[in-house]
Amino acid sequence: MGREALGKCPVCNNETTITRITCEKCNTTIEGRFDLCKFCRLTPEQKLFVDVFIKCRGNIKEVEKELGVSYPTVKNKLEDVANALGHKSEEAPVEETNRKEILDKLYEGEISVDEALELLKG
Incomplete structure (x- = not known):
């Protein structure tokens, strides 16, 4: 299991965006612009x-x-x-x-x- 995504940038404190999602089982990778859920922030x-x-x-x-x-x-x-x-x-x-x-x-x-x-x- 990986680390938890950061909801805020540690440098400027702005909200972050996820740009890549990978399935650990089948190695499928999806790239795009994904917002974090509000609880992740x-x-x-x-x-x-x-x-x-x-x-x-x-x-x-x-x-x-x-x-x-x-x-x-x-x-x-x-x-x-x-x-x-x-x-x-x-x-x-x-x-x-x-x-x-x-x-x-x-x-x-x-x-x-x-x-x-x-x-x-x-």
């Missing part, structure tokens, strides 16, 4: 969250326990995945959502104070 962290969320059948309390994070962090991670899949929320203004997400990442130790301040400046 998630970051490894987002994929892990989706896996845990599904494993826990959407029970946020169970997701909290499994990941060892707070309720707001689970909600933010869910919002992040939903946004990455193209489902934009209309509940809160984007600025407020981003601000809360940055503060939660700071609280969880995922980013430093300096990084948080820089992100909050916009």
Whole structure:
């Protein structure tokens, strides 16, 4: 089994496209321009969250326990995945959502104070 296709370019962070598909059994090769599914474009962290969320059948309390994070962090991670899949929320203004997400990442130790301040400046 090969490696997982990268959904984002590691150099410029732009979305990638698959140009060749090969069958390992019969060695058939198809060349063209193939888009990745929207789930393939998630970051490894987002994929892990989706896996845990599904494993826990959407029970946020169970997701909290499994990941060892707070309720707001689970909600933010869910919002992040939903946004990455193209489902934009209309509940809160984007600025407020981003601000809360940055503060939660700071609280969880995922980013430093300096990084948080820089992100909050916009």
